[in-house]
Amino acid sequence: MDWLLEPLQFDFIVRALVAATAVGIVCSILGTYVVLRGMAFFGDALAHTILPGVVIAFLLGWPLAVGALIMGVLTALGIGFMTERSAIKEDTAIGVIFAGMFALGVALLSASGNYTVDLAHFLFGNLLGVTNGDLWTIAILGGVVLLAIFLFYKEFLVISFDPVLATTLRLPATFLRYLLLILIAVTIVVALQVVGIALMLAMFVTPAAAASLLTRRLPTMMVIAGVIGAFSGVAGLYASYHLNIASGPAVVLVATLLFVLVFLFAPGRGYVWQRL
Amino acid sequence: MAELVRQITYRGVSHQPGTPTLEMRDISVAYAAGANGVTTQRGTQYALQAVSFKVEAGERIAVVGPNGAGKSTLFKIIVGTLKPSQGEVHIFGQGPTGHICIAYVPQRSQIDWSFPVTVEDVVMMGRVGRIGFFRWPRRQDWQIVRASLERVRALHLAKKQIGELSGGQQQRVFIARALAQEAELLLLDEPLTGLDVPSQEAIFEVLDGLRPDGVTVLVATHDLNLAAERFDRVMLLNHQMVAFGSGTAVLTPENLLAAYGGHMHRLSETDLLLTDTCCEGHDG
Known part of the structure; x- marks a missing residue:
């Protein structure tokens, strides 16, 4: 039991555990929509575009979440707007914004002092540096995201499954679509400190993809994804502590391992199962 | 606003x-x-x-x-x-x-049949407009869903995932959704x-x-x-x-x-x- 309890004597580890669990749950539950709607590329791009916001906040000494939130919501709306009425294909438009904004963020940061250490924190997270203030940010923003997913459950289900039905039911489809984009942006801010920009996509996609192989109902899929996400956060942090590896990648590796196990052995739909 | x-x-x-x-x-x-x-x-x-x-x-x-x-x-x-x-x-x-x-039953090729919803979930989607925001389906909505499935002779399929249905059953389920919509x-x-x-x-x-x-x-x-x-x-x-x-x-x-x-x-x-x-x- 020592290996389980020993890390808990450190306050920063306890804070990291709480943060990793919360982020695992929020990312994975919203991630079910990312997976079902085929928005993986959008999510990855959005995570990268917040870098300039984070860097500017960092250089000005503001809380990073403020810069990330403003940038994330602006880009979500911008990409939504561009793909709605532009003559450019959706993935091309996203690619242009994604790479351009990311370059701007790196350029801004490179002009300042301790460039590589700071960049590594933004890219791969700084789980062990989570403060009490960060925990409050995660709790409030994460809570808002979960509440919105709960309140708009049936409407999000309709626009994701059958957009034409949303029209005939006269749902405000554009509002709902933008709301979902904004929720993704907010969740990215929540997860920034835990897994960082570069690995963010894994927290959205991997637990939800594993869950999709284990159930055929959306509410169950959300619960399973949340459990996988939370477990990945906790187990990843312990792995990081005992094996002395970086925490963000450790969390993602645990989630990936779980996905591979499910992909191989899921009852009925796993690779091995289908070949028995 | x-x-x-x-x-x-x-x-x-x-x-x-x-x-x-x-x-x-x-x-x-x-x-x-x-x-x-x-x-x-x-x-x-x-x-x-x-x-x-x-x-x-x-x-x-x-x-x-x-x-x-x-x-x-x-x-x-x-x-x-x-x-x-x-x-x-x-x-x-x-x-x-x-x-x-107005209800629209799409071509079967336009639906993602691996989507994690059951037959009754799909039919309940027809009720969403009438249930309204921030509310959950009431007993009356579930009764309408069951009655709609009954009319297309698909009540026995209610708990199945939609990908498990035959082509004809899939069409009937979507017609049931239109009925639930009171089209x-x-x-x-x-x-x-x-x-x-x-x-x-x-x-x-x-x-x-x-x-x-x-x-x-x-x-x-x-x-x-x-x-x-x-x-x-x-x-x-x-x-x-x-x-x-x-x-x-x-x-x-x-x-x-x-x-x-x-x-x-x-x-x-x-x-x-x-x-x-x-x-x-x-x-x-």
């Missing part, structure tokens, strides 16, 4: 008594300039041109025509996802975008394609059951025989309205030649061979 509040609290427009279920006056839809390379020297190209007709409550209409004749475009205008470049659409006397009584105008896009005869019969049986309720049904189909035999009227489209009336009056060799052109081969005075290669996914 006021617009959003209006949308969230929206409950549909009322029907004007004495008006036809569906009326189109001089509807034209131009292809968007530049899209599909259709703005040519010949001037504006039309997906639909000067289409006018009326449909009364309870009628059963087959919409036929070659691929790309504008059948899907016509349905999109009725549903309200596409605005015509010219002309007026009236459904129970009002424009389409206000109504929540008065039902549009079905190629519902018969790819189904065997018993499955097609099962769908006609379900549609027959809607007649006493005055539900109007428009079906896009490639099957001219079924169109002639099983519908009150047949609409023959090829960008323009070629003919609209009873099956025997509409599906004459002359009309079919006008609609299908090069795909129609005259074998003799009475026999025609249609080589239009149909099928889902190409728009109709």
Whole structure:
């Protein structure tokens, strides 16, 4: 039991555990929509575009979440707007914004002092540096995201499954679509400190993809994804502590391992199962 | 913001008594300039041109025509996802975008059948507009869902994931969703394609059951025989309205030649061979 309890004597580890669990749950539950709607590329791009916001906040000494939130919501709306009425294909438009904004963020940061250490924190997270203030940010923003997913459950289900039905039911489809984009942006801010920009996509996609192989109902899929996400956060942090590896990648590796196990052995739909 | 509040609290427009279920006056839809390379020297190209007709409550209409004749475009205008470049659409006397009584059953190829929803989840989606924001389905909504499934003889499938169904069962479930929506105008896009005869019969049986309720049904189909035999009227489209009336009056060799052109081969005075290669996914 020592290996389980020993890390808990450190306050920063306890804070990291709480943060990793919360982020695992929020990312994975919203991630079910990312997976079902085929928005993986959008999510990855959005995570990268917040870098300039984070860097500017960092250089000005503001809380990073403020810069990330403003940038994330602006880009979500911008990409939504561009793909709605532009003559450019959706993935091309996203690619242009994604790479351009990311370059701007790196350029801004490179002009300042301790460039590589700071960049590594933004890219791969700084789980062990989570403060009490960060925990409050995660709790409030994460809570808002979960509440919105709960309140708009049936409407999000309709626009994701059958957009034409949303029209005939006269749902405000554009509002709902933008709301979902904004929720993704907010969740990215929540997860920034835990897994960082570069690995963010894994927290959205991997637990939800594993869950999709284990159930055929959306509410169950959300619960399973949340459990996988939370477990990945906790187990990843312990792995990081005992094996002395970086925490963000450790969390993602645990989630990936779980996905591979499910992909191989899921009852009925796993690779091995289908070949028995 | 006021617009959003209006949308969230929206409950549909009322029907004007004495008006036809569906009326189109001089509807034209131009292809968007530049899209599909259709703005040519010949001037504006039309997906639909000067289409006018009326449909009364309870009628059963087959919409036929070659691929790309504008059948899907016509349905999109009725549903309200596409605005015509010219002309007026009236459904129970009002424009389409206000109504929540129009149900659209998509082609099966347009649905992600691996989506994690059960049959009853899909049918419940038809209730979402009436349940309203920030509320959950009540007992009455579940009763309507079960009754709708019962009417299409699919109640025993309620707990199945939609990918586990046969093609005919999938169509019936989507018709049940339209019933749960309390639809008065039902549009079905190629519902018969790819189904065997018993499955097609099962769908006609379900549609027959809607007649006493005055539900109007428009079906896009490639099957001219079924169109002639099983519908009150047949609409023959090829960008323009070629003919609209009873099956025997509409599906004459002359009309079919006008609609299908090069795909129609005259074998003799009475026999025609249609080589239009149909099928889902190409728009109709």
